[in-house]
Amino acid sequence: MTRQESIEKLNRAGWSSRQIQHAMKVLEEDCNGDISWAGITQRLLNHEPIEYITGYDYFMNLKLQVSKDVLLPRPETEDLLALIFQHIPAENTDKASFLDIGTGSGCIALALKQRYPTAQVHALDVCPKALAIAEKNSQMHDLSLSLRECDILELNEWEGGKLKYIVSNPPYIPPSERPIMALTTLWYEPPLALFADEEDPLIFYRHIGLLGQKALLSKGEIWVECGFTQGNDVAQLFDHQDYTTSIYEDSSGVNRFVRAIK
Numbered sequence: 001m002t003r004q005e006s007i008e009k010l011n012r013a014g015w016s017s018r019q020i021q022h023a024m025k026v027l028e029e030d031c032n033g034d035i036s037w038a039g040i041t042q043r044l045l046n047h048e049p050i051e052y053i054t055g056y057d058y059f060m061n062l063k064l065q066v067s068k069d070v071l072l073p074r075p076e077t078e079d080l081l082a083l084i085f086q087h088i089p090a091e092n093t094d095k096a097s098f099l100d101i102g103t104g105s106g107c108i109a110l111a112l113k114q115r116y117p118t119a120q121v122h123a124l125d126v127c128p129k130a131l132a133i134a135e136k137n138s139q140m141h142d143l144s145l146s147l148r149e150c151d152i153l154e155l156n157e158w159e160g161g162k163l164k165y166i167v168s169n170p171p172y173i174p175p176s177e178r179p180i181m182a183l184t185t186l187w188y189e190p191p192l193a194l195f196a197d198e199e200d201p202l203i204f205y206r207h208i209g210l211l212g213q214k215a216l217l218s219k220g221e222i223w224v225e226c227g228f229t230q231g232n233d234v235a236q237l238f239d240h241q242d243y244t245t246s247i248y249e250d251s252s253g254v255n256r257f258v259r260a261i262k
Contacts, residue, residue: 001038030054047183059107064137069129070104071193079250080225081111093119101168106134113143122146158215169225170204171196209241222260231255
């Protein structure tokens with residue numbers, strides 16, 4: 001199959017010209033060596049995200065290696081980092097410690113380290129394969145991270161010194177929402193990074209708040225991303241844990257982010 005035949009097949013399958021142009025551009029920029037148009041076209045038609053096909057994705061100004069062991073970085077998470085950069089001046093972070101919980105590809109932790117180079121950035125994930133990807137990205141950009149395999153639901157103490165900031169985009173989707181999810185996400189992205197407990201979808205936020213009570217310095221901050229209907233509930237949860245909270249919108253006007261100050 002040729003490039004043109006791939007375009008025609010995608011067009012017949014209902015892909016828009018814009019979608020096709022984007023796919024062609026990404027494939028030609030990020031695929032190493034010759035492109036197997038037949039195989040790649042079939043994978044695209046099977047709803048596989050193009051980032052998993054090429055092995056790369058982009059976050060802020062960072063090109064990152066990705067695999068099916070990590071969640072693909074989201075535009076909303078870029079909004080979260082933009083908020084953090086707006087509220088935390090670089091000159092205030094000399095030797096400060098950040099903790100990124102559920103780091104996946106390392107996108108949040110690496111963006112923090114790039115912005116705040118004199119800060120120490122810790123990053124946790126329960127999946128060792130995800131941590132291996134984060135380590136590759138750390139080395140690729142020469143940005144030093146302290147990586148650790150850990151389940152936040154079992155982390156009751158923090159032994160790495162007091163933290164100034166905790167940042168997280170934890171799993172928050174109730175499994176009952178599977179029928180309304182995009183197939184590209186449902187079929188290919190890691191369930192471990194997507195789904196929370198059906199009966200307690202805010203469980204990760206609760207544990208993050210409890211850890212923060214012990215690990216954060218006075219006036220230390222938690223910044224989290226939430227589901228599109230969860231912002232108020234997450235803020236209320238942190239309120240009940242004696243934090244002072246604020247809610248922020250993403251670029252689509254959704255109450256997506258919560259800041260909790262100890």
